[in-house]
Amino acid sequence: MGTVVVGLNTLENCRAAVEWAADAADRAGADLDIVCGVQPPPVVDTWSVGYGREVLDQLDAAAREELARARDLVRDRVRGEVGVRLVHDHPRPALLAAARGADLLVTGARPHHRLRSGVLGGLQLGSTSLYAAGHAPCPVVVVRGAPAEGARDLVVGFDGSPAAVAAARWAAGHAAATGGRVRVLLVQDPHRDGHRAGSLTAPVLEGFLDALRVRVPGARVSASVVRHHHPEDVLLEASGTCALLVVGARGHSALASALGGCTSHAVLHQAATPVAVVPRPAPV
Template identity: 50%
Template sequence: MSADADAAVDAVGEAQDGGPGPVVVGIDGVEESRAALTWAATEAARRGTWLHVVHAAPQPVYGDVWTGGYAPLVLEELEAVARRTVEAAAEVARQTSPVRVRTHVSHESPRKALLTAAAGAQLVVTGARRRGRGHSGLLGGFVLGSTSLFIASRTPCPAVVVREEPAAGARGVVVGWDGSAQAEAALRWAADRATATDGDLLVLTVWRAPADRATGFDPGAFEDARRAAGEDVDRRVQDVLDRLRREHPGLRVQGRGVEDTDPGDVLLAAAEDAELLVVGARGHGAFVSALLGSTSHDVLHRATCPVVVVPDAGRAAEHRGGDRSGARA
């Protein structure tokens, strides 16, 4: 077993033995992943834990091509390149924050490598790929890869997607809440995070006016139903704020209900100057968009600030041997 493989086994063992789990960051290259890498290093230092840098470099096999005399040399060079990549990444992390770093070169797919590393981890951090030169698009030059989406929908611990480093002065946490189990997990994580960092927390509930047969074409009936729905949302949000203030004395928290047909637009607008945007993930479904939920899927593609996707307690517990205490911040 290689030194990297030993480190990966030790990482899982340490977490399972009760030690603090690491912050895991998946990288492609150092420059491509710099934002995610530096964010993860800073977060690991803040938590007082170590950083686990994972780089997936599957060995290529094309029929009999690698059976020739040059195959070992080529594979050795690929391995050397991968190791230089993680060593350079580790150096960037140490220059960013005083953090312990372990590295691992995996020969599995990026998805499998990161899911394996996520066992016992506190967070899994991924980035976004830079688009080709001259293509700015709607994402500020970055496009979210399938691996980041997959990890956000599957990992047993919170997943963080860092497209670019947070803007100077970014502060506070924004969380989307709709009363579901997934939103409750996200709310707990966001409140814990804001408390730990002495940051402000904004809780947003996006709702739309009811449209059903009861109101028919009667404008008055529709307005009455709309007003009642808005008042109900306001009461529910106030109940949540009261609960958070009881559970987190001193937490600076505000909340509001916003009537809109596009929750993603509302969350993204509120998070423009935020340090983090937190959303919940659905636990089951056949496709990534179903696993994440349409709003989470939307903000992951469009947010410029880091986005945290928090799994519900059920999915997290499946990977923790039945402990249903909720996600850790």
């Protein structure tokens, strides 16, 4: 790994993501790049030019203060360099630009500000995190909850597709670096996946795992096949006991995991642990 990028709006909202990114960078011996996007206010007419500049200056000052606080928080936790960057652009393109050439992009969630399901508070996934997970050129980790205490193992949602294969390979490399294990979880919906259930059997999975162990020496991997009408429920339950839940992204036109758009949407919004979305490699 060379660089881990983490998006920041305020440290209050992104503290968990910044700390997770710092720990990931330190384990990999990578640099940490903390990025904050500030969109300049629109100029309505010639009379608003000066006002727009004043607003931008205020936004800049606030963003630089947040970046400094974030850097001070994790400076001693990372062996590599800890840099901060203020980008005058909307957070979405700012993060995507920063992710080019990076090995990992980390984003967070923001607090709820209204009552949901009778509970005040909690975290919700912002549009920027969803956009990054569906469009970034590198793996994206969305941190909306802390992993279970002491957990180091990873769970990979798998269906045999190229996107799922990429996710499993990335998870094996990440686990080998962190001392964790990987559980490749094939969740088959009897209704939706019945036509392909015969091709993705336990022996086929074991063959894939053997190849994965050769590809990533030292990787500790296992597989499980679960038949369930709601794959997202199985993955969400697994997220409660793992350090990281990993899914694959089919492409950049929309967020769609290796297990289907509805499943990925549920996992990203409800998982109890950080979620990694791994893009499918570009064709050679």
